[in-house]
Amino acid sequence: MKRIEARKGPFTLFGVFMREDSPGLWDLVVAAPWLEAGKLKALGEFVKEMSETFGEAEVLSFSHVVTLNHDDPSLLAILSEVGTLRKPLEKEGHDLFGLPVEHALILRAGMPRAA
Numbered sequence: 478m479k480r481i482e483a484r485k486g487p488f489t490l491f492g493v494f495m496r497e498d499s500p501g502l503w504d505l506v507v508a509a510p511w512l513e514a515g516k517l518k519a520l521g522e523f524v525k526e527m528s529e530t531f532g533e534a535e536v537l538s539f540s541h542v543v544t545l546n547h548d549d550p551s552l553l554a555i556l557s558e559v560g561t562l563r564k565p566l567e568k569e570g571h572d573l574f575g576l577p578v579e580h581a582l583i584l585r586a587g588m589p590r591a592a
Contacts (some may be wrong), residue, residue, distance in 0.1 A: 478491050478584055478585060480526070480530060481523065481526050481527075482585075484526075485509065485511045486509065486510065486511050487509065487585075487587075488507055488508065488509045488585045489508040489509055489510070489545075489547065489552065489556070489586070489587065489588060490506060490507060490508040490509075490545065490552055490555060490556070490583070490585065490586050491506075491507050491583070491584045491585040491586075492505075492506055492507075492581060492582055492583035492584055492585070492586070493505055493506070493539075493581070493582050494506050494576075494578045494580070494581045494582075495578065495579055495580035495581070496540075496577055496578055496579070497571070497572075497577045497578065497579045498577065499540060500540075502538070502539065502540035503538075503539055503540060504539060504540050504541040504542075504543055505539045505541070505542045505543065506543045506544075506545065507523070507542070507543070507544055507545070508544065508545040508546070508547065508549070508552050510547065512544050513544075513546050513547065516544065520542070520544055523542075524536060524542060547588075551574070551576055554574045554575050554576065555574045555576075555583070555586065556586055556587070556588065558574055559583060559586050560586070560587070561586060561587030561588075562583060562584075562585060562586040562587060563585075563587075565582060565583065565584050566581075566582075566583045566586075567580075567581065567582045567583075568580070568581045568583075569581075
């Protein structure tokens, strides 16, 4: 995460989420301004960087890699509840953030500062 942020800029959200209907696999959920412009290319570069850092098998172990836009209601619900994080936050429960999520580990959250 830090390596990618150093090259591309900050993440608005970076975390792993276990959906209630998941067969035990985590979703990697990310949001960043640089992921929104040219989304498919930016997502491809992100996954490539993750593969180079952790190995392709590790990246493929996620159920989904989900990108959220800055105005996505799911992103706004998460940010309104957790605020700005610089240290990891783990939550367990039912319908976390009003979403069908039972477990979340959020490594980064917060709106990026305007340039």
